[in-house]
Amino acid sequence: MSGSNKIFVAVVGVGGVGKAFLGQLEHLRARMQRQNVLLELVLVRRSKKQYFDNFAPLDISQALQNLDNSGNAAPPFGETVDTLAKAPNKVILVDNTSDQEIAASYPKILSKGISIVTPNKKAFSDTYDLWSQIFASAANGTGGPKCGYVFHESTVGAGLPVISTLKELIETGDEVTKIEGVFSGTMSFLFNSFMPVGGGGGKFSAEVKKAKELGYTEPDPRDDLNGLDVARKLTILARIAGLKVQSPTSFPVESLIPKELESVSSGDEFLEKLPQFDDQMEELKLSAAKEGKVVRFVGSIDAPSQAVRVGLEKFDASHPIAALKGSDNIISFHTKRYGSNALIIQGAGAGGEVTAMGVTGDLLKVVRLLH
Incomplete structure (x- = not known):
């Protein structure tokens, strides 16, 4: 040869x-x-x-x-x-x-x-x-x-074809107006088990502990809960879409780490003390349930206003983001060409293979x- x-x-x-x-x-x-x-x-x-x-x-x-x-x-x-x-x-x-x-x-x-x-x-x-x-x-x-x-x-x-799809939309002349989704397998698993559609779910600290034991989180769960992993992904997509995002900390990113636990010495100590803050997340769950909604950790890019944000949002139980299972990711592309029906990519968004x-x-x- x-x-x-x-x-x-x-x-x-x-x-x-x-x-x-x-x-x-x-x-x-x-x-x-x-x-x-x-x-x-x-x-x-x-x-x-x-x-x-x-x-x-x-x-x-x-x-x-x-x-x-x-x-x-x-x-x-x-x-x-x-x-x-x-x-x-x-x-x-x-x-x-x-x-x-x-x-x-x-x-x-x-x-x-x-x-x-x-x-x-x-x-x-x-x-x-x-x-x-x-x-x-x-x-x-x-x-x-x-x-x-x-x-x-x-x-x-x-392995989901997210970047190649976005590039193809743009290169073929479509106009992306909004990108929204669940971009973290860890956060997906966590909120699907914390607040499943139809009610139930455990305390937030217990679900974080379970996610860690199952290998869904980083060794120190704060590396997932600070939202930076999702912010990095949003930065990449926003830049491909033509937004000059300076860094993953240049837009609002909601951290789920209680201020008091940001500086504890280890992930184990963090998990040990997290149950003290369960009430805050429990309140959020109850207020969403009263509206007939569920809470999910999402990222969104609004192209016309150049706005990028990462954090908690409430969704109707019928929304595709609410219906995710396990640690799946879901990314919706709202574009001129696709009109009111977003182009949706969904599937396993984490794992070595x-x-x-x-x-x-x-x-x-x-x-x-x-x-």
């Missing part, structure tokens, strides 16, 4: 999403080989270790074991990028981390002709300046043809552009 049909893949971050991605890469590699394209895994890296053998192909099924057993101490990330830039074939860097430092280096990586696919929200929701630099350095932005491509479908809605699917789908987009 000729060298031009060979594409190198370098994977940074091999936790839950990274492991799932490697499994999917193995399947994709076999599929692409039948189309005369050879995908070669050449590098795997986690925070402290790196496995790389001078661009020799690595056995995907043994990659993690080899990283643990034979890997070397990870050099500074900039050195790894410089090495990849000297590759004899095109390189796609798969960043499965949420690392801010790696995110900040995207413009440099892309300008060296290395493509990036990633679920790393920080790269696209940090400063507006970084957002602009990333796309100014990308071949699918305003960068030159020698730059790398960048895709980040799984930064919003995991579905997030990795979004990453693998993006990898396939880049492979098609490079091939």
Whole structure:
């Protein structure tokens, strides 16, 4: 197979999403080989270790074991990028981390002709300046043809086609007036069990504890309850829709962390003290129930007024947002073309396999552009 049909893949971050991605890469590699394209895994890296053998192909099924057993101490990330830039074939860097430092280096990586696919929200929701630099350095932005491509479908809605749908609406000339939805699998699960349609549900603190035990929250649940994860996703969608949102803290974001518990020393201490504040959430539940509504944690973007907000809202029981199950996400696009019937995307918005699917789908987009 000729060298031009060979594409190198370098994977940074091999936790839950990274492991799932490697499994999917193995399947994709076999599929692409039948189309005369050879995908070669050449590098795997986690925070402290790196496995790389001078661009020799690595056995995907043994990659993690080899990283643990034979890997070397990870050099500074900039050195790894410089090495990849000297590759004899095109390189796609798969960043499965949420690392801010790696995110900040995207413009440099892309300008060296290395493509990036990633679920790393920080790269696209940090400063507006970084957002602009990333796309100014990308071949699918305003960068030159020698730059790398960048895709980040799984930064919003995991494997759901949220970003690609929004881009297609805009690129085909539709006008987006409003985007609204439940963007967090954690918050979805939490409020579906705290206030199910039809009544019932446990105390808020008990539901948070249950969500943590089931693995739906971050190790410290405050990282979900502060609303910043949803704010990052809203920032990304707002920017794609043409709003110059400066950062995820430049619009109203409602935190569900009681002020008194913001500075407790650990997630465990937070969970221990949270029941003292159940009355506030219980009042909210009762007032919504009196109106025949349920409470949900949502994000919304109003394009004409340029307003973005994240927080609690009440919905009629018949509303699609109220009827969500489990940890599903739902995103509604209100546009001129779709009129009064919003375009709705709904499904699993969290989990290693579905997030990795979004990453693998993006990898396939880049492979098609490079091939």
